[in-house]
Amino acid sequence: MAEQDIALMAHLLRRAGFGASRDEIEAKASQGYDSVVQELLNPESQEAVEEDLLIRYNPSYYEAAAIENNVQQWVWRMINSPRQLQEKVALFWHMIFCAGHSKIDSGQEMGLMVDIFRQDGMGKFDDLLLKLSTNPGMMYYLDNTESHKANLNENYGRELLELFSLGVGMDEAFNYSEDDVKVCARAFTGWNIAPPYPPFPHGRSPWEFRFDPADHDFSEKTFLGETGNWNGDDIIRIVCEQPATARFLARHLYNYFVADEPQIPAWRLTPPRDQKAIEAMEKAYYDSDHSIKKMLEVLFTSDFFKDDSVRYQKVKNPTEMVVSLIRMTGEFQGYQPGLFEVSQEPKYMGMDLMNPPTVEGWHTGREWIDSGTLVERINFASDMLGNTELEGVRSLVNRMMGLGAKLTPEQFVNGCLDLTGPVQVTPDTMGQLIAHASQEGDLSHGNASEQSEFTRRTGEMFQMIAATAEFQFE
Amino acid sequence: MATHFFGLTSRTYKYSHAVGRAEFAGTGFRNPTDMAIAADGTVYICNRSYENRPDGVHITVITMDEDYVTEFGAYGEADGEFMWPTSVVLDSKGNVYLADEWLNRITKFTSDGEFVSKWGTAGSGDGELKGPAGLAIDSDDNIFVVDAGNHRVQKFSLDGKYISKFGSEGSADGEFNNPWGIALDGEGHIYIADWRNDRIQKFTADGKWEASIGSSGSGVGQLNRPNGLAVDSDGDIYVADWMNNRVQVFAPDGRYITEFRGQAELSKWGRDKLASNPDMIRQRSLAYANDPGYEQGLAHPCAVKIDSQGRIVIIDHTRNRLQVYVKEAEPALV
Numbered sequence A: 001m002a003e004q005d006i007a008l009m010a011h012l013l014r015r016a017g018f019g020a021s022r023d024e025i026e027a028k029a030s031q032g033y034d035s036v037v038q039e040l041l042n043p044e045s046q047e048a049v050e051e052d053l054l055i056r057y058n059p060s061y062y063e064a065a066a067i068e069n070n071v072q073q074w075v076w077r078m079i080n081s082p083r084q085l086q087e088k089v090a091l092f093w094h095m096i097f098c099a100g101h102s103k104i105d106s107g108q109e110m111g112l113m114v115d116i117f118r119q120d121g122m123g124k125f126d127d128l129l130l131k132l133s134t135n136p137g138m139m140y141y142l143d144n145t146e147s148h149k150a151n152l153n154e155n156y157g158r159e160l161l162e163l164f165s166l167g168v169g170m171d172e173a174f175n176y177s178e179d180d181v182k183v184c185a186r187a188f189t190g191w192n193i194a195p196p197y198p199p200f201p202h203g204r205s206p207w208e209f210r211f212d213p214a215d216h217d218f219s220e221k222t223f224l225g226e227t228g229n230w231n232g233d234d235i236i237r238i239v240c241e242q243p244a245t246a247r248f249l250a251r252h253l254y255n256y257f258v259a260d261e262p263q264i265p266a267w268r269l270t271p272p273r274d275q276k277a278i279e280a281m282e283k284a285y286y287d288s289d290h291s292i293k294k295m296l297e298v299l300f301t302s303d304f305f306k307d308d309s310v311r312y313q314k315v316k317n318p319t320e321m322v323v324s325l326i327r328m329t330g331e332f333q334g335y336q337p338g339l340f341e342v343s344q345e346p347k348y349m350g351m352d353l354m355n356p357p358t359v360e361g362w363h364t365g366r367e368w369i370d371s372g373t374l375v376e377r378i379n380f381a382s383d384m385l386g387n388t389e390l391e392g393v394r395s396l397v398n399r400m401m402g403l404g405a406k407l408t409p410e411q412f413v414n415g416c417l418d419l420t421g422p423v424q425v426t427p428d429t430m431g432q433l434i435a436h437a438s439q440e441g442d443l444s445h446g447n448a449s450e451q452s453e454f455t456r457r458t459g460e461m462f463q464m465i466a467a468t469a470e471f472q473f474e
Numbered sequence B: 001m002a003t004h005f006f007g008l009t010s011r012t013y014k015y016s017h018a019v020g021r022a023e024f025a026g027t028g029f030r031n032p033t034d035m036a037i038a039a040d041g042t043v044y045i046c047n048r049s050y051e052n053r054p055d056g057v058h059i060t061v062i063t064m065d066e067d068y069v070t071e072f073g074a075y076g077e078a079d080g081e082f083m084w085p086t087s088v089v090l091d092s093k094g095n096v097y098l099a100d101e102w103l104n105r106i107t108k109f110t111s112d113g114e115f116v117s118k119w120g121t122a123g124s125g126d127g128e129l130k131g132p133a134g135l136a137i138d139s140d141d142n143i144f145v146v147d148a149g150n151h152r153v154q155k156f157s158l159d160g161k162y163i164s165k166f167g168s169e170g171s172a173d174g175e176f177n178n179p180w181g182i183a184l185d186g187e188g189h190i191y192i193a194d195w196r197n198d199r200i201q202k203f204t205a206d207g208k209w210e211a212s213i214g215s216s217g218s219g220v221g222q223l224n225r226p227n228g229l230a231v232d233s234d235g236d237i238y239v240a241d242w243m244n245n246r247v248q249v250f251a252p253d254g255r256y257i258t259e260f261r262g263q264a265e266l267s268k269w270g271r272d273k274l275a276s277n278p279d280m281i282r283q284r285s286l287a288y289a290n291d292p293g294y295e296q297g298l299a300h301p302c303a304v305k306i307d308s309q310g311r312i313v314i315i316d317h318t319r320n321r322l323q324v325y326v327k328e329a330e331p332a333l334v
Helices: A004-015 A022-031 A033-041 A052-059 A069-079 A084-094 A109-121 A123-135 A136-141 A157-163 A179-189 A233-239 A242-255 A273-286 A290-300 A320-327 A341-347 A371-385 A390-399 A409-419 A427-439 A448-465 B268-274 B278-290 B290-298
Strands: A189-192 A210-211 A221-223 A226-228 B014-020 B032-037 B040-045 B058-063 B068-072 B086-090 B094-102 B105-111 B116-117 B130-137 B143-148 B152-157 B162-166 B182-185 B188-192 B197-203 B208-212 B227-230 B238-239 B245-252 B255-262 B301-306 B312-316 B321-328
Touching: A004 A022, A022 A290, A033 A290, A069 A084, A069 A109, A069 A179, A069 A320, A069 A341, A069 B278, A084 A109, A084 A290, A084 B278, A109 A136, A109 B116, A123 A157, A123 A233, A136 A189, A136 A210, A157 A210, A157 A233, A179 A221, A179 A233, A210 A320, A210 B227, A221 A233, A226 A273, A226 B227, A233 A242, A233 B116, A233 B255, A242 A273, A290 B116, A320 A341, A320 A371, A320 A390, A341 A371, A341 B197, A371 A448, A390 A409, A390 A448, A390 B014, A409 A427, A427 A448, B014 B255, B014 B268, B032 B312, B040 B086, B094 B130, B105 B130, B130 B182, B130 B188, B143 B182, B182 B227, B188 B238, B197 B227, B238 B312, B245 B301, B268 B278
Parallel strands: B032 B086, B086 B130, B227 B301
Antiparallel strands: A189 A210, A221 A226, B014 B321, B032 B040, B040 B058, B058 B068, B086 B094, B094 B105, B105 B116, B130 B143, B143 B152, B152 B162, B182 B188, B188 B197, B197 B208, B227 B238, B238 B245, B245 B255, B301 B312, B312 B321
């Protein structure tokens, strides 16, 4: 199979999913790029997670109250779900529609919110925003439960416009006014939560959205130039018709799936990295009546996505780092103890899943990396890839042996880079890796002691690759 | 005015009381998966808890009147420890046997909770185990182990010597798909919750298939991943219909009698917990007014047992409590 096909498929599976084992990458490359894209875009065409088995072996996952159980369950799905894009899209929305357990204090509500992102994340944007705006966890997180007809709290109204749909501005202009924020908040008055059961003695009940007409401001409102007796769903309809929303979504999708963009607050003044790509996705948004799936279809089938120039241009976020390594090494397939520790790894690297630092979310791109998180990333990656006992790593070692009876240091390094990505490295890094491999000369695997040595050196080279700057990107 | 009676009218069931609350230790349970009830009313409940709260993994010993006795066992792999407990059962001398579906072993404790021995080897050969789920001990002190991952039931002596087996993977009569619970009736018949085939299968004492009850679904007599089950002295069969959040009752011939969806009121320990927390009392009052069914209802019931008084005791897994029903001989007002 052509190397470029494997490299392109690996790129697609890193971006539209959480990577894959080498065997899976090759199988999908044989299947063909466009066919795999359609599978990813149509999760219902793929096997679903077997919910009964998942809960049988993890009975606490049902109506799970503890946040750890919800994070763990999500990480399990990222690792195991055949519907990889669905989980990747859920993470995408979680990084935009930020709400966190530190305030909500209900793991179950965080799990339910992520499930909306999972189930509706590729549908019509209007529907997603309505689900979000009636999600009790979000209502509480952004104080809509404290926003009343007689005593307005603007928080949800503001964040809906600034962070969840229009964005502050584009093409150097502002997208909305302070008056629009107030009107938006007025339209969402009365959107509240029915009283849930307390945590004791049998656990909280799931929160339930409740509209209270007595607390809703039914007066006439002018929002983004349109006047009427607007309720929250009217606001969502108007917002979703705005060009700024199409731009906002296109830039977010590009930033998450294609290449790192500037941080979001800079978007009003900083033009997109690839204006034509953004325009193509904006057009798809309008042509498809606001379908996220159609925007993604344009993205994944475009030249701007497939192009060499965008590969390894995104810093892996901590969740991508952890889950992709687990998938590459074949760990945690099925049901077994030990997932709790692994599910906490993204937190150690600066991404506390279901608990973003603020409503603005995590700063992405190179801001994922500082001296502390870099050590965590390298340690985790080299512990996984250097463990030649793991099934997936053993399979990679066997593939390395399959490259020939005798490998020169150059062949050895190239083989290791190919199997762990394929990872693209600078000439400088390449020189260092080859220099290291050359210290111990050529590699053979004819007898047991040579095989043992070959395995040791391969694990060590994988660890060195995991420690390169290049491995931090995807 | 004529009164018309339909269905099987010779039984009346009445909700009795609830036992327990959510706790990681002491007076409560955490994700309980099974229980065994001694003749004197002592109840042994195995708590599965979850990985980041290993302190919740142990056997809690209580009475049916909700008095705390003790707890024993802990999360781990050492002797007397367990990781993924699925089932607990008592022999004729009151010793306690616990199945661990991750470690593939059965651990024996005295009735006071002291470790006695352990047995079990992972595998699929005769006498080997892959995810042991339900346990039952017959009147001759043989132990049946539902060997879920091998889709079969194996019979052992109490010290783990293999005796026999029946069943294999499939959906035909006598075949299993990931079976879970097991119960024996007074005549030695064996009832198996054929979990992923959504049915109960009845066998003779030597493993010959006799009948099946149930099909997939949520309607009358249908099942969605049944797990625990019990048979009372009349031969009526009680099935924890796990993902349908109910317990269904079948007559000995398999006809549907009724179902329990849960009617829990606050248990003694539940009241104690709330008594010290006025804010939660207020919050619960509002929630109860909004939706009383949430607190009353069964949530993933996973085990049913009959105690020595003939009461039907249900493990209400997700709500971390027991719900107890009584079967009245005479017509009873509910």
